[in-house]
Amino acid sequence: MTIAVLGPKGTFSHEIAETVCDRDEEIIFFPTIREVFAAVTERSSEYPDLRGIVPVENSGAGGVFETLECLLKEDCTVRAEYYLPIRYVFAVAKGKSADMQTQALAKVYAHPQAHAQCSAFLAGLGNAAVVHTTSNAKSAEETLNDVSELTAALTTRSAAGIYGLEIIRENIQNYDTNTTRFLEIRRAAPEKPGVSGSSADSGDCCGCGTKCSIVVMPKGNYPGLLYRILSVFAGREINLTRIESRPSGDMMGKYVFFIDYEFGSELDVDGNKKLLDWLRTITEVKELGYYPEAKIGGV
Known part of the structure; x- marks a missing residue:
């Protein structure tokens, strides 16, 4: 297996990849995050079993735009998350x-x-x-x-x-607690029967991890829309670990929402499918992945 990261050598992406790579894994470098996504999703004959590691958010500076843009548009799935203390x-x-x-x-x-x-x-x-x-x-x-x-x-x-x-x-960063969250991405596999949305290359499906990531793409704009979306989670006592709005790129004033939520004792596979089916009655949903929740400060 090979790991694709933002290069050249010496980036924080390189550092986290060296921490999590297997002994026989090769790390390859790309000049932009967008090219990391392209390498993973295209699956060339040169690297048939490629995973990518990309930064998605920082504790002080917020979301990494290029990563969020690619998560929205590219055919990929999230397989893991990692946290790295950042020191400049x-x-x-x-x-x-x-x-x-x-x-x-x-x-x-x-x-x-x-x-x-x-x-x-x-x-x-x-x-x-x-x-x-x-x-x-x-x-x-x-x-x-x-x-x-x-x-x-x-x-x-x-x-x-x-x-x-x-x-x-x-240590010139604004905050001593400065931390970046990274995602491991793979090319999305064909949808499994009985499982709504994308699944991982190895056949993993919802229920295999403790966190879910989705993108919510509202169909319209009307009073109470965000309340209706959030009430789907609140009514089932499901904890959101992150929500971030980004411009959709389609037109001024149209936004999408990146949402991470806990997948645990309060939510099983069937319950999650019903939750997403209900969300789809009021908005479009892209499932990004189901994966183990990492501890902040560790991998």
Whole structure:
């Protein structure tokens, strides 16, 4: 089996993949999250048994837009979740630290999530321009290669080491409890008889895990719509662990809702099917997966 993650080497996705991969698994890197999804869903002959690991939300900066967009549009299923404490470093190319005393910092390379998660630190850097990159490791690479002026990176400790950067400051994130949740994705398998919605490659179905993820796509817009959706869960005493609204992309004012809920003693397989069938009377529903609930701070 092979794991696809956001690259290059040194990203937090790489770090979590190394934590959960089997001894004989290969980790391959893609320049964007969208390309990780494409690799998983297309299932090429080169990698017939591919799983992806992608960041989906951060405790301070919220949802990762690219991942949510792909979950909505791509034919995939969620098989597991993982949590990783996130610690950022501020680094420059080796030999440049002394220049920080005499030169104005021109640019800081940062992934948009790093920018949001380290906004307080960035605010104290004066007029340095923040240049967004596709990953934290790419930020380190750009800092190494940009020799035209004094530049720095918000990056990972791993990436700073890989690209030979000198760490100026550590733990520059806004919150000491900064944590990112990652999802393991697989290509969606054909629907199993008697089970509503998508299931996992190995034939897993609802009831095999303790958490369910769905996307709710309302058919209209009228007073009490969200109340009706949430009452389906509240009336059955089902705990929601997450709900997030995102623009649907279809038109201004139209939203979809990403919902995670507990699948346990209060909800069995038949009960879950009835719940989703009832939801579908008032809204469209895309089932993303059923998987074990991970402990925050562990995998």
